[in-house]
Amino acid sequence: MGRGDLTNAEWHRLESFLPRGGARGGRWSDHRRVINGVLYRVRTGVQWRDLPERFGPWETVYKRHRRWSADGTWAMLLSRVQAAEDAEGRIDWDVSVDSTAVRAHQHAAGARKVPPAAVPQKGAGQGTNRVDPAAETGRPIGGGDQLGECLGRSRGGFTTKIHLAAEGRCRPLALVVTPGHYGDGPQLDRVLEQVSVPRTGVGRPRSRPDHVLADKAYTSRKNRRYLRRRGIRHTIPERLDQQRHRHNRGADGGRPTGFDSERYKERNAVERAINRLKGFRAVATRYEKRAYVYLGTVTVATLMIWLRT
Template sequence: MSRGDLTDTQWERLEPLLPPIPKMGRPPRDRRQVFDGIWWRARTGSPWRDVPERYGPWETAYTVFRRWQIDGTWAGILKKLQVKADADGVIEWEVSVDSTVCRAHQHAAGARKKGGDPGRTRPDGLAAEPDDHGLGRSRGGLTTKIHLAVDASFHVLAAVITAGQRGDAPMFKQVMDRIRVPRPGGGHPRTRPAHVLADRAYSSRAIRSYLRRRQIPHTIPEKRDQAGHRQRRGSAGGRPPGFDRETYKRRHKVECRIGLLKQARGVATRYDKLAVRYEATVQLTLIRQTL
């Protein structure tokens, strides 16, 4: 076992969740070997062709990674781990929302704008591969943004990939809609947090109204310009939104989780051309860190 590979205990947790290796005209590879090879690439950020020979042919690792992205295997494994954690009472439903910008390598550019690549589809029906492939251009070059919803026990309940220049507030509802943890005994999945924490980037009338409609308590500081505009309007401006500074301090957990996620170099720097592939790399990293 090499550094970063699964331990026997971790493999015992993961093995029942993995599907068989797809048939590719040759004897099937050991699933543990293939998973470790895929994770080695995500952990180091190296090209697929540089995957060490001890993990088998690099073509097998890439093909399995791609096929499991297309059929939703990575998302399904992550969902099963969330269900197990919620059933064990590990997930704490105080959710913090934030985003992080990741630099995109030049190898991430160049994907076709339109075409029939099966990687452009999503089996869950939530979204297809965006036309911009989740790449934005700024002074620093190509960037991608990851929007996260993290609970108080550092479980990532939702992740959305967008271009780096996209704002945080417009993506808030989509991030919240991605929170769906099925219940082991059946019934409707849990989608409503007990509390939401977010920074000033999410201070908007639309977001506060959305949370009130869903009866979700929240702690979001008010922007200075919004507070000044409200005060200038006098009584017509309404009351200031409630804000508990001590509760807001717990929002640091999403910042810590972002730092942990970026320990995988394949996440900290994007090398995947397609947004759905990069999303699968994020899901793989979350699976490995959960184990």
């Protein structure tokens, strides 16, 4: 077993959830070896062609990762692991929301425009939270409206942005990718809509946090109305210009928003979750041309954080 490969305990947690059959009724080649190849690439950021021979043909590893990114298998594995953790009471439902910009390598540009009907959807329907590869033409990926392949220009350069919600133990619960110039505040509802942890028994998946913490970028009235409508308590500081505007309006300005400065300190959980994600080099720098494949890469990194934390 190489450094970074699945341990026996981690493999046993995933093995029963993996798809059994391959294309056209055939059988997949060794899942464990292929997943270890994907993990090696996500951890190191090497080109797919440079994968060590012990993982088998690089084409097999790449095609498996791309297919599972498209049909939602990676997202399904993540949700099953989260469900097991929630059943044992190991999820802290005080959720923090934030985003991080990721520099895109020059090789991430130049993807061909493919019409939705022409995108293969092999294995579609496996698991929950399925990601439609047709989203690269403008449909939602991970819950957010996309522009092209989620590549944009910002002060950081040629970037993609990852919006995420992290639980209190610094593990991402939900992910959304957008172009790098997209703002944080408009993505709050889309990120929280992706929070869905299945129950191990009967019942609907849990989708409502106990409390949400976010910085001033999320302090819009729209976001506060959304959180109140869902009955979610929140700690979000108010910007100074909003405070002055409310004061100038007098009685029409409404009451000041509540803010607990001590509880707000717990928002560092999402910063630490981002730090863990960017420990994976294929997450810290985007190399994929397709947005849904990059989202699959981030999902694999998130899965490993849940398995190893």
